[in-house]
Each structure stands twice: as structure tokens, then as C-alpha cells.
Amino acid sequence: MKRIVLLPLCALVLFLAGCWNNRELETLGIAVAMGIDKIDHEYVVTVQLVNPSAVSARQSDTSRAPIVTYQEKGKTIFEAIRRVTKVAPRKTYYPHLKILVIGEELAKDGFAEALDLLSRDPEFRNDFYVVVAKDHPADDVLNVLVPVEKIAAQNMFTKLQTSADVFAPTLALTFGELIKDLTSHGKHAVITGIQLTGDAKEGEKMENLQTSNPKVRLKYTGIAVFKDDKLKGWLNEKESKGYNYIVDNVKSTIVAVPCIDDKKRFLSVELIDADTKLKLNTMKPKPEMSVTVKADANIAEVGCAIDLTKQATVDQIEELAEKDINAKIRSAIKAAQDEFKFDFLGFGEVMHRAEPGYWKKVEKKWDKEFVDITIKSKVTVDIEKLGKRSNSFINEMGD
Amino acid sequence: MFRKRPNKKLNNDQAQLTQENSTAQAELAQQGEAFTPELLENLRRIKEILGGSSDLVMTDFILGGHEAALLYMDGMVDKVAINHFFEHINRTPEMMKYSNFLSQEEEGTADFFKLLSTPVNRLDEIRFFREAIRAILAGNAVLLVNSVTHGLVIDSKGHKGRAVTESSTENVVRGPKEAFNENGLINTTLIRRKIKDPRLRVERKVIGNVTQTSVAVIHIHGIANDKLVKEVHARLDKIDIDGILESNYIEEFIQDEVYTPFPTVFNTERPDVVAAALLEGRIAIVIDGTPFVLLVPALFTHFFQAAEDYYQRWDIATLLRLLRISAFFISMLGPAVYIAVINFHQEMLPTPLLISLAAQREGVPFPAIVEALIMEVTLEILREAGLRLPKAIGQTVSIVGALVIGQAAVEAGIISAAMVIVVAITAISNFILPAYNMGISIRIIRFVFMFLAGTFGLYGIAAGLFALALHLCSIRSFGIPYMDPLAPFVPDDMKDTFWRKPIFRLITRPRLISQKNNQRQSKSK
Incomplete structure (x- = not known):
């Protein structure tokens, strides 16, 4: 009898909780991208929400824009976010955030204060990418409608991922990694830049989706270099690539080298696996560090008549590719040591691991030390495959 | 294995013993009236007891110079058997010699009846009306002779029942097809034919004050645990009810735990399943009038073992069993996990899936839990309706009903398409379980x-699973922990739990069930 009474009582407890934190799916505004700018000491937060019914594969309503953005100001990020609820029809939901765009102005001023909420609030993950909007405020970037991937944030996300994977002048940096870089004394942060081509206003219209050659596009360009949390300048493509070689971020990329004798024609070497080691060579008399890159490569494209069946030719190509990569690495090192005069390449972390005692002494003034350190670089490229044919058909065409 | 209540059981045994003594005496007193030497008086009395039922047949004839009568219930006897009996005694030459003895001392009757016995028909002597009535009602014929105070029961049960047919609830692709039917005697025979061993013991008892249902307890002596056999008998003897119409009447009396959704008694209509269980040391209870034979003890893992697991090669059997276990979880948690994820843990979903689900939920007027309840209840209604309807219509109702209603509900915007998928998968997973009662x-x-x-999302599910595990570990089936061999963990018995090892590796019997004579095959092979 006691049991029979007890059971319904236990069942009632279920309802006491009142379904706390229960959110029906259709009440969520799924935020996929967030932009942060600063205007007149106030943060401007732009949130890009998905319009599910315009995106869903089955009942896709193509007349409606797949995304919608809301913008609000606030003294803190959180205030701005909560203020968004005044304009957004649903409560914004952040775990599915794909990308965070930091406006260039905010980046120059220092953006660290803006990130605390994102690293504190449990609703934010730390696996979304962070990019810096170059020449534009963040909200312009988020307002662009883009084809193929209906959701602009997804577009930016995959674009960054692919270009970082197969081309390498960009850097797919997640929020978690950024926080790690910001707190590290041995490495300053760098963030990939994103740029808008064309008129920002045009990009907001559906017409931008309806043409095969959209007027307004989003493009990743170069890498922004930060000292602590302040934007100090941009690396060009060559330096960006060099940077990625040094931090061992290159998975696959292309090296275009001139045909051995013919300086006007080129051939492409596709790196399929590159491995970088940073090392402290010696401490005496002065610290000397080195970058060693070992890469496996294929010949991807040959634009001239050379005899690839000869080992000597292949050796020469390897040498040329090594030279090219080495030049990129040198340019990145030069940018760090001569132009910016601080270490965003991570040599400080190498020093920290190799000489913890010495590191303790120089930790605070590492950037000054870094500028004078000799950094050697060595690149080995090993060409393994030539593709479907050995010599190019150009050889057989005759002159 | 009875460590939980050894004292109680001991007391029970003693109580049982004294009870038996007293009941024997009481029975003797209760036997009531004995036959009189007057045949007509006896017949009148029997007719009176049976209230002049029209299906009682009495035939008069002369046997060895004496008036005699044969009584039986029309339709319940095998008339061929009775004819054989009379042909046999008419051919007996000594018959005439004894024509006079009947008027002599009573002791002579025994010899007389012995003379009548045939090699095949079983004959029993009786002295009381009560016994005669019982025999007649069981389908036997009773022979009464004038001036003799003994009657003779001729075993002639000949009820026309269903033939032994294919199993309708437990189908196999490969394996014996025969299934039990409603005749308890045939059922025990089917088992006996599978196990031709002198140690196979069949003990009969009659349960049900009015229905007088015959119940047979079967075990293999030397393999089954004696204490367990005793316990089964004790529990059966305690049953005091007017009628037993199906094995569930008995199941509910003898199960260990009443307040549990889980079955602690196994039922099957396949003789091969019973034989396999007997060989493991389990005990079968065959009840006359139902094709479903009970098996005890029944453990949680037994409900996931299909007969076919042993008729297909071990790798296939293992795969199927793993599939069954995952289907068990899908069937139990499918809608729950879906509700939890889309209501509480949207961050768990990949973004495209979340967006797709959100688009489907657009315009659905109910919260997910209500949506799920509507679909689940609809499905249960359809399933039950499909079961009760005549076979031919039944399938149409369940399949078409589910599809059509699901489709229409989605189009009407009452239910989201994803919910229909979840509920459908859940329902199908439920059918994969070999034991229907576990499925329920x-x-x-x-x-x-x-x-x-x-209400609580995944947290609630986790808490529920925790409570479920506690509950499962707390129940027992005839003293054996229900979760054996998982809890208590018996490593050796894992060989036939989540996976099934090749049959030549199944060397020992389940440890806790048999507890003795564990070896099934020699290890040398």
C-alpha cells in the first residue's frame, strides 16, 4: 500500500521542476555568426541568425533570405546581446556559432575585453573560427548574402577551412586557440583577415544570390598580426605562407617554381605533407634557433619541356622548391624581427621548452631578445610522384 | 542462492510437511461416499451428482454374466480405445471361469480387474463416487459392475484438439518448426521426444478447484537444482484458485516480484526452447489447455536470446544479438533522447541537422513531448487494434494506419516529420525482441x-537509467539475481550473453542456475 501511494508522489516531483531550461526548437534564433565592432566606446554586436525555413532542404522557401542579421549597441557585449532580443523575434542561441568577426577598428584598439563573455558563458563553445574584417566594420561582412552555402557563416567557415587546408596563406584559428595565443608569453596572436569586394549595400540583397557572378564576395586575405590584443599590421600572402610553414600549419599547398632554364615558364609542385620543427640550436655565445621543414611533394603541373625522367631534373626542381619555401620563411622571419619587432612565430615557446631557466629571465622582455636572435632555416623537399605521366606532352609537341 | 531468505524457506518446508499430513487425512474423510453393490443405485447417484447433464452417456450390458454399465462424457472419450478394450475382454477365455466369483469376497475383484487389463490402456480401480466423477470429467470411461463395490477407470481420453502446428509467435528461419498445442499430454511428449533420458522427470499436479487443470513440472534430475525444483513445487502447491485457463494464471502466482514491469517467468511455445532450458538446469511448467509453457528461473538476458541464435553460426548469432541489444535501447530510449536533445541540448546536434529540425518544427503547435505522446499513443492504438482484428485485416490496419496517419499528420502540420521517423524506428526496434512480454x-x-x-532532458534519462539499473539488480527470479551473469558478474557466463561463442566453446552450464553438474561437454575437444 505504501508503495502504491509513493509512486504517484514521486511522479509528481517530475512536474515540480517545471521543465527548467526547456526550449522548443522553433523558439530558438540559431546564431551562426557574430560580429563585434566598437563605435564611440560602445560595442556594436551584430548577430547573424539562420532562417530555418528558408534553408531546410525539404520545404525551402527561396523567396526569403536564408539569414538575417540584428545589430545592437551596449557598454558590454552581454548588454548588447540581450538588447538584440528587442529586435530579434526569438532568443538568440549561440552554441552553433561558426565564426566570430572582429572589426578592424576594434582590433586596432584591442579586443581582449570583448572576448571574456565568449569564454565565460557556457552557451558559447570555443571551436568557432575567429577572423578580422579588413577595411570594413564587422557588420558589413555579416550582412552579405552568399551563394552555394546558403548560410553566410557556414560559407565563411568552410571557405576558411578549405583554404587553410589546401592553400595555406590563411589560418583557421579557433576561439580556443586564440585565447591560448593571447595568454602565451612566447607567442603573439595572429588572425586571418576577411575582406569584402564590391559594394557592401549590394551584398545585402537577394540579387546577390541570383547571379552566377555575384558582385559582392567575401575573401580571405592575409594574416593580421597582433601585439597582445592590438592589431599591428598585416602580412602579405608570401609572409602569411611563410608564417604557416613556421608554425607547422601547412597541410597541403602549391609551390610554383620556374622551369629550370626557362625563367618565364613555371611548374607547380604540390606539397602533400609538410612537417616543421623549431629548435634551439645553441645558447652560446648567443642563442641560435632554427626552422627545419621537411616536405613530401608531387609534381602537379608542368608548363614547359623538361625531362622529368632524369633524376637530376627532379633534384633541380626539388632545390628550386626548397629555395622558394625558404624565401617565404625568411620573409616571415624578417617581418617579425625587423618590421614588427615582436615574436608572433612562437620561438618564445620553443625557448621556454628548451631552456626554462633562461626563459624565466627573459620572459618579460622576450620580444626585445627575439629581434636579435639568429634564426637559421633549412627546407628539404622530396618529390615522390609525377602524376599520371612522366614527361609533359609539351615535350612531344616539338618546336 | 537462497541466501536472501533461507530461514523463511526452511520454515515453509516444515509447514508444508505438516500441512501435507493433515491434508492426506482430510482427503480420506472427504472422499465421501463409496460405491454400493447395487449398480442401479450407483448410476442414479452419479447422475444426480452430475445434475443429469445431457452429455453423460451410460451404456448397459452384460459382463461375465453380470449387469454392467459404462459411463463417459460424450465427445471427451476416444471411442476406438473403448471398443478395443471390449474386444480384448471378450476374447479372454478365462472370462467365463470367473462368471461366478463376483458374488464372492471383495478381494477377488482385484484379480478380476487385472484380468481385464489390456497391454495399452491404463486401468485404475476406484471405490468412491468422487473418483468416478473426476475420471468421467477428465475424459475417461468408468466401468461399474453390479454387486461389486469397485469401479474401473479406463484411460480413454480422446479429446480432438489442434494438431501440432508451426509456432505462430516464435518463428525461425532455420530450426524445428513444431510448436506446443493446447493438449498438455502432447506437450510433455514433445519435450520427452527431445530429451530421451531417464533423468527427465515429469511430475503432474492438478491446480484449479473447478477447472481441475493438470499441470506438469518438468526438470532433468541431476542437472536442475533440487532446491529450485522443490521451490517450484512449493509455490505451485500454494495456489488456491477456481480455475487455470492459461499459463499466466500460474505465472502471476509464482513470480518473485509483483511490482516490476519486467517478466521474471519465461514463456515459450517451442519445445526446442524448453529442451534447451531444461539442459541448462531450468524447470518447465506445462499447463494443460495452453500452448505456452513456463520456464523458471527467467533472467534478464534470457529474453534477448532467440532460439535461432543457436541454429545459425556463432558469428551471425553474435551480430544478431548485439543488434537486438541495441534495438532494446533504441526502443526504450528513442523518443526520450530525441525529446531531450531537441528541447534541452540543441548544442549536441550538428548545425545542419539542427536547422533542418528547426524548420520542421516551424508551425507545429505542440511542444515536442506532446507531439511524441500523440504519436506514441496513436501507434499503440494501431498496434493493439491490429492484434485484435482478424489476421487478414490486422496487418493492413497497423501498417497502412501508421503510414497514412503519420503522413497526414505531418502534412497537416500537427507533427514534425522527424518525430514520425523516431517513433517508427522505435516501434520497429520493439519488434526485434524475441520475447513479446519483454517488449511490452x-x-x-x-x-x-x-x-x-x-522535464529534465538527458539528466532525467541518466537518472532514469540509474534507477532502472538499481531496480533490475534488485529483482530475482526464483532466488536467482535477475541480472545474472552481469550482476553478479560471472565472467564465464558471458560466453552466451552479449555474444555467443561457438557451440563447442559453450562448455559449462550457467553457473548460478544449475549450481551443480556444470559440465556440458568434455573440455578435451
């Missing part, structure tokens, strides 16, 4: 989990 239990539990998920 899971259906009940599924609703509990749905409520937990609707």
Missing part, C-alpha cells in the same frame, strides 16, 4: 523515459 515492458518504460526527458 519496454513499451511501458519508454513512456516513463519520455516524461523524464521532457
